[in-house]
Amino acid sequence: MTVKKTFPKILWLIISSSIFFIILYFTLFYYTKKAETQVYKDSVEHFDNEIHKLLDLESKPILVAINNDTNWDEFVDFTITKDKVWFDETIGNELAIYDAEYLGSYDAQKNFIMRTSTASIKSLDFIPKPAMDLLYKEGIKKFYLKIPEGIVEVTGAAIHPSNDPLKNKTKASGYFFVVRLINQEFLKNLSHITNSEIQLVGPSYNYSEEKNKISSVVQLKDSQGKIIADLLFQRNFEVYFENTINLLYIIIIAFLVILLMNLIYTRRLVYYPLYLVRRVLLTGNKKAIKLLKESNGEFSYIGNLFEENNNQKMELITAKIKAEESDRLKSSFLANLSHEIRTPMNAINGFTDLIINTDVNEAEKSEYLNVIEKSGKNLVSIIDDLIEMSKIDSNQIAPNYTLVNLESCVNELYETVKVTIQNKDLEFILIKSSMPAEFNIITDEIKLKQVLVNLLTNAIKFTDVGMVTFGYEIDEKNALIHFTVRDTGLGIDEEQHNNIFDRFKRVDSDISIKVGGLGLGLAISKAYVELLGGTITLESKVGEGSTFYVSIPLKYAEMEPITVSSVNNFEITKSDDKLILIAEDDNINFLLFQKMMQNKNYQIIRAVNGKETVEICLNNPSIDLVLMDIKMPIMNGFEAIERIQPVRPNLPIIAQTAYSSSEDKAKILDAGFTDYITKPLSRERLFELLTTYLEKRE
Incomplete structure (x- = not known):
């Protein structure tokens, strides 16, 4: 009798438990499908945004x-x-x-x-x-x-x-x-x-x-x-739910076998994971997701799904923040670029208009022309920085290693920068090395000079009163050359130290706005130093000045003692009756050459394209020098010199080019040009070249 009474109870328990677990697992299936639908919907929405x-x-x-x-x-x-x-x-x-x-x-x-x-x-x-x-x-x-x-x-x-x-x-x-x-x-x-x-x-x-x-x-x-x-x-979209219903069928079929175990572990294996699922769905709780991943079976899979969904949301948020920051920085850079270009252009156009359309005396005209010349140089400097930064970004810059007399290089740099300091109560000091380089070193002299010039120019810009010093020391033990540029000027806030070498960021202050510039100088310097295998660091405090440290590898050439050459000023001598061929297709540029040399007794003839240049050089042996534009119609300067050189190997051919980087200059010299002059044309540089290759050849 007891058995008969007990059996219906057990049967009822089994049936009721079965119904309970069937409902429970269908609930799980419902939540799973709901999560699937929600995750897919959210992912599509985020992807569309x-x-x-x-x-x-x-x-x-x-x-x-x-x-x-x-x-x-x-x-x-x-x-x-x-x-x-x-x-x-x-x-x-x-x-x-x-x-x-x-x-x-x-x-x-x-x-x-x-x-x-x-x-x-x-x-x-x-x-x-x-x-x-x-x-x-x-x-x-x-x-x-x-x-x-x-x-x-x-x-x-x-x-x-x-x-x-x-x-x-x-x-x-x-x-x-x-x-x-x-x-x-x-x-x-x-x-x-x-x-x-x-x-x-x-x-x-x-x-x-x-x-x-x-x-x-x-x-x-x-x-x-x-x-x-x-x-x-x-x-x-690597999320799949196809196995959920199959697993549900297997669980229902196997239910009678594991019923007793499920009754014991229901709370731990079912209720608690469902509670976690609910917490995740309602609040997105990260701790609940972690506990859900650590649970067994399908709940762990759901936990991975929730984690992936959260990760996608975070990635989208991070991408959005980075995109907005990049957009802000680039917009700011473009606005600054527009301002910096329009500022010298405004001066050039404005003062040119004053000279043309108003009555000005000679003193005023000279003052206006000086402003125009300075503004033109500023504009060229901005363009050069943009081109150089573009080449660095596209990996078109490579070091050009040569033998360098380090002492002569530093002395020449000191004399060059020294003459640029005007109207400032400023001491500019070259600190002699305690152990000067006894042998030539191997490095890229042009890029090394550019780095040091950038640092010295900045130091002078931001120091109205006080001192600017620079020098170098040889570190034989670590095979390094340490350069130091120190000033007692404005200084840089510590919060800006990490951004100072970024190309799109510039430390904005009254002085930095006053001196202008795109803020690319330090970014270019950092790129050059790293290209040479070195490092650049900064120490600075506001109001106390700044110190930049540059270290590059020390590599000696052949161990032959060197002497330090002196820096001489160039003297221009006058020549007459020399025949010069100017290969220039642009009428304004040709007119500029004529006006620059009108007080010299040179005979000038013109070619308007590369083909005409070749014909004149080969048919006129009395030509003493050629000023050849690189970019000409029909035949460019590189093609023209290939045809002239075999016939007239001793004819000085000077390239005139708008390209100003060290790589472009090296390409010009490798092509066989005697020398080069960059645009905008410099009257002093032109006379220097004419004196070198005409007067001094006699």
Whole structure:
């Protein structure tokens, strides 16, 4: 009787427990599927937000650049004069800046003026007139077009004078458009930026969602809002839930076998993990996720899923912060660049206008010309820094090791910098080494000098009163040369020490704003020092000055004692009846050569291209010297010298070039040129070369 009464109780217990666990595991299945749906939904949403933000950031440099160009008075003048030379030399060179295939301009009546483009776009005038109408209201607009070459991204802006702060929406001086072709290279670059697979599909394309992929669609609309194509972004989504239902069936089938064990361990194996799942779903608690991962079976898998979801959120947040910081720094750098370029240009244009259009005496004219010359040099310095930083970023800089007389190098540097100190109560001292270098060393002298000049120039800039010292010491034990540049000037706040060598960051203060500059000097110096295998460090306190330490490897050449050469001033001598060939296609540059040498008794003839230069040199043996432009039509300077040298090996040929880096200069000398002069032309440097290769050859 007891057995009969007990059996129904046990059976009831089994049945009720079965029902309980069936409900429990279906609850688990429900939460799992809910988590799957939520995670997938969140991932798609985050992916879609990430794509749109990255696309906005990718377009930001174009918007900044086009805003600057279309608020330019010279551009306004161009829409009236339609000066092709101005457009080719000024706007035509900006294809690389915009990273675009086409730059087009229209006048105020929406008539096409001219364009510059790469070979990938042959079409001339394809911007619809209604798109220009929208620019009255919106100022700058981005849209898409379908042209014979394919689908293109168009960014357009109305052209206004710089003194039109209200951006007159009923009248524009013209229109300017930047066009990028959405080709395989464009999609490849976009795929790299977004870390996703990209397809360019038609607006009617139907795609099916896949569990192991997340997708985002960006509609490409024309200026009237009509969809002309879609960009389909897809990224792998490595989260799978297919095994959940299978495991559920196995658990239900095996339930009767493990019922007793489950009754004992229900709280530990089921209830508590479900409690953790609930905490994670409600609050995203990290500790609950960690405990869930440490649990058994499917709960551990769910814990990994939650952790991956949290990690994706953190990665997105981190990426967003970095993107915003990068965008802020680059925008700040571009704004500073615009300011630094426009400042000397303002002085050049302003004082030139005063000289031309006003009555000024000789003293005032001399003062204005000095300002123009100084501003021109500042502008060249800014451009040189930008080009050098660009080459460093693209790994186009390599050390050019030569034998260097270290003592002579340091003495020459001291004398060169010393003459630049003016109007300052400042002591500039060269500290003699306690153990001077007894032998020549092997290093890149040009880059070493550039580093030291940058450091000394900064020290002098930021020290109005006090002392600037520099020197070196030989560290035989560690095979190093230690250079020290110390000043008693402004000093640098300790919080800025980690940023001082960053290329997009500059320590802003009243003095730094006053002296100007892009703040690239220390970034270039750091890159050069590391290229030479050395290190650069800083010690500084506000109000007490700064000390920069540069260490480079010590490597002696052959052990032959050296003597220190003195630094001599160069004297210009006068020559007459020398025949000089100037190979220059630009009329203004040729006129400048003529005016510089008008007081010398030189005979000057001209060639306007490389081919003509070769013919004149080979057919006129009385030519004494050639000033040859590197960049000429028909045949460039490198091609021309290859044909002249075998026939006239002793003819001095001096390259005139706009390239100023040490690598470019080495390439010029390796090509066989006797010497070089850089643009903008220096009258003193020109006379120095003429004296060296004409007068002193006699």
